[in-house]
Amino acid sequence: MEKDSKIISIQNVSFSYESTDPDNQQLIPVLHGVSLDIHRGEFVAVLGHNGSGKSTLAKHLNCILLPTEGTVFVDGIDTKDGEFIYDIRQTVGMVFQNPDNQIVATIVEEDVAFAPENLGIEPAEIRQRVDDALNSVGMYKYRESAPHQLSGGQKQRVAIAGIIAMRPACIVLDEPTAMLDPKGRREVMSTIRRLNRENGITVVLITHYMDEAAQCDRVVVTDSGKIILDGTPKEVFSNVELLKDVGLDVPQVTELTYELKKAGIELPDGIISVEECADKLEELLRAALSEK
């Protein structure tokens, strides 16, 4: 198989599901002709409010859902080709919102071993993978703990280790921080970033937190089953009005610069970090002072 730079290629995908209402059996469309390429090593955020189709899109990436129309290629394999379903799931790992509902075993290391055991890997190799995975999420010293003794952020890191143990090329995280406290969110975000930078794992992060999206290389915004924006965080967050129209917020600093610009103050577009904003404001204030 030829290794091209695209790990995932979504081509003109539409998806509808059948209504569960027996009196009104119709297809409810969720995705409309979505096309998106994800390259190896990228750190992509998918933003959208509830019901925008972002989770449905994520479920297409590892064969949980198959497109009604269009095709999804994972590492060059069509997800509709049932023969390679486990190869695809091994290539694209998936982490969900609630860490409690992803952990199968009663001991951390046994849980991390679950996926490699399913793949029929040799015991010694499993041990190696489990230790590596636990180290890469910083949970090695908790390897013999019971999951219910851990905090939310720790449990989510164990869930991530459980996926990493399959040695996937890409991990898709569906709102992994939505149920966590701020400390847990920070832990999980820094773990994901490290996995992307140090282990070269492609990351697709589904989120509705703007500050998390701002930390990614690329932001994709979905609304009503379509992709409406796709670019670097700077590019995407310059579209303050469009984002507000679809019910999303922008990071606080972006909002501040936007309002200042509206009030007639000269500032560049797409400021997304606090430091950058502070620098620009300082420059402005110094300039104003020296004019006086």
Added chain:
Amino acid sequence: MLSDITIGQYFPGRSIIHRLDPRMKIVLTLAFIVMLFLAKSLAALAVGVVFIVAAYVLSRVPLKMILKSLKPVIPIVIFTAILNMFFIEGDPFIIIWKLTISREGVYTAALMVVRIIFLIGGSSLLTYTTSPIMLTDGIERLMSPLKAIKLPVHELAMMMTIALRFIPTLIEETDKIMSAQKARGADMEHGNILQRAKALVPILIPLFVSAFRRADELALAMECRCYRGGSGRTRMKQLKLAPADFIAAAIVAVFIAGVVLVNIFVTPLVVL
């Protein structure tokens, strides 16, 4: 308050009994039960008793825990003792009004009481010294020949593991739901049994709904981790029989032989 409940009755430790292979421990526990029923006299039973007392001493499980495990069986013990005393005919020993207690009755009752107490004591030693996960593992591997008759051994073990995993989670959830319902004015502490049972409905329904939702999500997460049943699965931790396991088996065999010998040579002398 609910979180005080411990899973099973595992008493963590590193004693030689703890470190035995779970498969061997299960088999030896069964052998011990057979030993108890082979014994035909109190003298023969004493051999089994010596064995289990020695095993408990080696396991360093505190006496308090052993007594705790015996508490629930006290009514059964008393009931069996009374039945045996009154219904076994023989030499009248004590006569109370129209009821006769025979000599044989008292002896059989004593035999049964010792048997039941040590039966429970012996099987408790297994659960005290083996973590639930090891126990599940041991059962799965011991039963694996039954796959030939289409018994879903792996699936049963998986269900047990998941049940063990979710007990603390569901207990925590029950606590939360109870607090939520109390905050809405639910009264769970007053009234008769019927009223209290009714008060459980608003707790059980949300708990069930949530358990089903969890099951759904867990199934999805398991599929994402390439779970496809037991076939082609390997295990990280291999169970291996160590010399200690064979020594333990040999010791049990010696004790069984001891019981049989006592049965043959000593029992005829003591039986009334």
